[in-house]
Amino acid sequence: MSGQPSLFSRASAEIVDLHRFFVDWFVAARANKADFSRFERVMGDGFAMVAPDGQILDRDAVVDHVRTSRATCDDGFAISIEGIRPGWQDAETIVVFYVEAQLRGGKxxxxxxxxxxxxxxxxxxxxxWRHLHETWLQVPEG
Known part of the structure; x- marks a missing residue:
């Protein structure tokens, strides 16, 4: 296993890459260059998400939501990922914490x-991705 990036490095790269996909997919001017199959491939079987409002979504609901949200944002939409840090892990599984900051519609x-x-x-x-839990730190203004 010498020379292979650590599990934390691979998970960190995945977080950044997936959010780049979201920007490409959601921004109307860039949506044609986004590969939706890449998103579907990384959402593991049994994936579930706790949305910031507390709603629990299964894999199908998340995939459908992203699919139908294609090209729904203007060029000002942006996502940045901050403070990535590892949590618990073993040889095959890791928990990673991070902050997702968005600018959408000027908010x-x-x-x-x-x-x-x-x-x-x-x-x-x-x-x-097997599980995602999001909690509001700053609800969109407005």
């Missing part, structure tokens, strides 16, 4: 996220 928001990843040799960064 800022921030959410604290924790995500569970498992290893997968077929995934672009070598990990699959």
């Amino acid at each position: 800022h928001s921030r959410r604290q996220s924790s995500a569970v990843f498992t290893t997968s040799s077929s995934a672009p960064n070598g990990v699959l």
Whole structure:
């Protein structure tokens, strides 16, 4: 296993890459260059999400929401990922914490996220999303 990036490095890269996909997918002027199949491939079987409002969404609901939200934002939409840090892990699974900051329609928001990843040799960064929990730190203004 010498030379392979750490599980934390792979999960961190996946977080950043997936949010780049979201920007491309949601921004109307960039949506044609986004590969939706990449998103579907990294959402592992049994994936579930706790949205910032407390709603629990299964994999199908998340995939459908993202699919139908294509090209719904203007060029001002942006996401930045801050403060990525590792939580619990073993050889095949890791919990990662990060803050997602968004600018959408001129309104800022921030959410604290924790995500569970498992290893997968077929995934672009070598990990699959298994669980995501988001909590509002800053609800969109307005």
